[in-house]
Amino acid sequence: MSLPDATVEKPASERRLTIAKAMSEAIGQEMERDSTVLVMGEDIGKMGGVFGTTTGLFEKFGKDRVRDTPISETAFIGAAVGMAASGMRPVVELMFVDFFGVCMDAIYNLAAKQSYFSGGKVSCPMVLMTSVGGGYGDAGQHSQCLYATFGHLPGMKVVIPSNAHDAKGLMLSAIRDDNPVIFMFHKALQGMGWLGTVAGSINDTPEREYCVPIGKASVVREGSDITIVGLGATVHQALAAAKKLDDTGIDAEIVDLRTIAPLDRKTILASVAKTGRLLVVDDDYLSFGIGSEIIATVCEALPAPLKYPPQRMAHPDIPIPFTPVMEHFLLPDAGKIESRVIAMMGEKT
């Protein structure tokens, strides 16, 4: 459980994978290493997962360890909890996070509390992987992120990779973790051809086993003028914005959260203490969201006032509309981040 964090080493060679491939590779490697690991979910067998998370595993490990399920999320996620209590390490897929409403009890009242209710005597080593995010016209029941919904409820860890390298390392960490880990992968980054893919999410991903630690954010760009905190898709938007801002002499630091529970408050605080400005960008609903928590964390803790009031950009508190003219109007993007940052460099408070 204590393999080196590959993010701190120089990669040996370029081996560019998509997040989908990185996930299925990580699961496959763990299944090979540990016979208690298995995968379950809808269409994860022959089909390899609607989002490619289990490609090739059925052929390799067979139907007992790669189990297609009925459309019965309450039962099969509940079953995963029972398996996890009985010596197995299930990896379960909830196809879209938007479906959490039919099965949340098994997640937050059973899986997340098993360790606590048993005084640490029964653990719940399971991974729930689920797709998040919109931007491709799938409308209001298939485009949500719901990061904060999961972050708010105790007893589970919640990870959100922004690239293949981290996806593989976080998946290994998640499978080896003795706790329920919610692994949220963003459809815009997944590398399924048919969904388009942000190029930056496809990156060098070593073949060997390595863990990216859960609970550690990553400063993906150093800068001195403002801290932009993002996660999943918005990391890439922030990076694109930072490039443009660089031309105008604004030097943005970008923090990729990677995990929202436990939240790496230390890395955020250190960055904001340095830059004096904070913009949080996410594509979940605004209120009671990622931005709220990070702004509160910073404002509670930092002794000196910021150079500009902390800001957040998120999907507004409305259902996600289908029509692309509305959907893209509402979602954050590089251009919006750029102009918001420029505004934040003006008049200090």
Next chain:
Amino acid sequence: MSLPDATVEKPASERRLTIAKAMSEAIGQEMERDSTVLVMGEDIGKMGGVFGTTTGLFEKFGKDRVRDTPISETAFIGAAVGMAASGMRPVVELMFVDFFGVCMDAIYNLAAKQSYFSGGKVSCPMVLMTSVGGGYGDAGQHSQCLYATFGHLPGMKVVIPSNAHDAKGLMLSAIRDDNPVIFMFHKALQGMGWLGTVAGSINDTPEREYCVPIGKASVVREGSDITIVGLGATVHQALAAAKKLDDTGIDAEIVDLRTIAPLDRKTILASVAKTGRLLVVDDDYLSFGIGSEIIATVCEALPAPLKYPPQRMAHPDIPIPFTPVMEHFLLPDAGKIESRVIAMMGEKT
């Protein structure tokens, strides 16, 4: 729909009710006034609701309009959505909010999005009333608040009364509202003898119909030194703390949120602008919670820095333990608020 807000008038006479009685009176009055109103839920018929929310209604309106349901929350809350789309105004009870995990889809993906998905052509006038809160030793699956869980998801209004007067007025507003309203009543305030009841929640509640507007917070105590924002049970803890603080010369202003969606940011901002200090107290989980949202709201918007960093007090991010020595250690109370406020009056930032 535009009855006067009774909070602004002087009550005509003292008529002290519990929240339970206020709720059942409000529902009964609406049922009498409007034949499309009906109530459904587990044990809300002959039993009058486990928490007394429908006492007397079965006897008065009969089994067609006061419907006991099977333990099938997905079906009967879904049915309420269908009724609401078809000219009825159902009031539905989810016995404990902790059970949301078995039926959230019907709430957040159906009820909350019906207006939006239909471009405003189909509304969803329903009330979901549900009990929240702990402090009485009912352990981790029967003591949660989950305020932020509901506040985070768009398309529903969320109200949390702290006293009988507001409970009645908010229930009338909720039933008359053409949107789904989540009505969260706190067990510690409910006025069921067997649960104990904070005395302050039992207050003058006029017999006549009146609405307390949804989306308006109430300044329940004016003060100049610090703003304490609370909701439900913590309002009373804050009031008790304020009384003690008064003796030491600290004058606390207390805002009772009453509604968290839509959130009355204006009232909060006005109060904090005046006092220069902010403490948010709630009994939901801390992270991505009420405190986060309110602190972020204030820090984003207020030009001058506060006199002391904004603070929050909430249930920590752990499951709610059964044993009273732990449970009471974790929950906010008047004493803890008092000492936190005293600390916040010290060294300014």
Next chain:
Amino acid sequence: MSSNHSKRLWMYAQMVKSRHFEDMIKPAYFEGKTPVFNMAKGPLPGEMHLSDGQEPCAVGVCAHLRADDTVTATHRPHHIAIAKGVDLNAMAAEIFGKKDGLAGGRGGHMHLFDPAVNFSCSGIIAQGMGPAVGAAMAAKMQGSDAVAVAFLGEGAANQGAFHESLNLASVWQAPVVFVIEDNSYGISVPKTACTAVASNVERAAGYAMPGHNVRNNDPDGVYEAAGIAIDRARSGSGPSLIEIETSRLEGHFMGDPEGYRPKDEVKRLQERDPIPAYRARLVTEGFDQMELDRAEREARELVDQAFSFARGNEYPEPKEAFDHVFA
């Protein structure tokens, strides 16, 4: 049945209309998505679930329904919406995300609401069933003899909502009919791999309601079973379950490579395409070819008009996204 000339003609015309609607979607969906298929692009972004092959389910049931009867449909809703009489122009415009779409573009293909004919659908499996029970109860409480019908797939019959809704409907004697479109697949998973019983009608007894199985994707068979069930509901005798053996002629969604289907299966199913089969039967049973041609032509024209309307219609203003969150 054979005496019911106008109903059968209507059913045939609606099947043709529905199929033509899907046939119009196909090229439009791929516009802007080539050469590399990217679901996010083109005039019809997002998932698209076509109903080719399942038209008998829609027409045989809706032939019995009035505008004040409620229908809740699924992620695969077009055929049902059309048979229920949803405004075709507004429906096409909605799918294109346009201003005069049913919801001004907010809902899209999985969220079609038309209160004029009490139609709605949802993308969450089996979650339209509770609302159908509610709509049925609303009618009952209002003293109307309107009924409600919930459509679902055979995959959805393994979702908890199925069980809860059937039980609730039975306990409350709700005037509702549950219609399973059994196309043998839930995305890639065959029914046999995920359902404990061979036929979902075996489950009806567990809710003390009648179950009807309709074989061979037969519109007349659907019409007959639905007639019994809807009469039962309308007369206050309670709910029923209908299972229709139908076929999915396309992928689960457009772009689905269908690696999970036996190679020749689609071809075999296409040979039993219910629309030419029904036409052949009607002709055999004495329908005038010209009458059928005319009905076909009219159906197609309406669809063509709807697509012209949708394409010509403007996009809404982006900021209108903020409207209608609340009523």
Next chain:
Amino acid sequence: MSSNHSKRLWMYAQMVKSRHFEDMIKPAYFEGKTPVFNMAKGPLPGEMHLSDGQEPCAVGVCAHLRADDTVTATHRPHHIAIAKGVDLNAMAAEIFGKKDGLAGGRGGHMHLFDPAVNFSCSGIIAQGMGPAVGAAMAAKMQGSDAVAVAFLGEGAANQGAFHESLNLASVWQAPVVFVIEDNSYGISVPKTACTAVASNVERAAGYAMPGHNVRNNDPDGVYEAAGIAIDRARSGSGPSLIEIETSRLEGHFMGDPEGYRPKDEVKRLQERDPIPAYRARLVTEGFDQMELDRAEREARELVDQAFSFARGNEYPEPKEAFDHVFA
């Protein structure tokens, strides 16, 4: 059955033990809660669901189980926990919220976990069913012949998890048995008012599994049906459903005024209290009174010791609340 002397003696003793456990809880529960009943007060705060009358369900099933077999129970778990062999001292201490409780006081009466005998329970209706299927599958995948049993109430049989879990268990041929304790009530709602069928075993066919109905709250009847079902599971032949007609001799929870029950119902049920009835049967069938007395005495002593232990045990340190959130 009558030949199986030691099993029957064991069953009788466990029933007595369970009942005595509840009898010890009763006065303790009301300590500090009088004169005005307030659930928050006293050494046993919160809801308390007693199992008086339902002991036959627990003992008849658990008589067939080994420590490595898994049981998931409900909000009404004591009788099952005791019959499954949960550590009695630690269980009592947990219910009192003490340091050496099963979970150091974190769980309480609705959350009893004892991995030594693979027992757990949950306060959410029917939500232990999925985990039981999972535990059964874990055993199967590990090549063990261990089985799992999920207990539930008859009210829980209308929850979606029931349907999904039975179907999943059947599709996967999981070595699991589902046991319905049919005490006719879900809190105040009679089974007849919320269940579409007279007997939940009528639902077993919908999952292609055998269903057994046990009448008259009969421990031997439970033993027999459970034997068939558990043998079937252990031998790899798949899941079963058992429904036991039992009786709830107390309120839903302690303090329940039970205004919804016919006045004389409890009295009638008490007259058929399964514990004296079973003793009488055993005596009639030749058991030695002294042997029974001794078994009773021993059972009671263990309970008394457990309560002494629990009362004498310290409370945990408040700050230990932060431990074990994560493994």
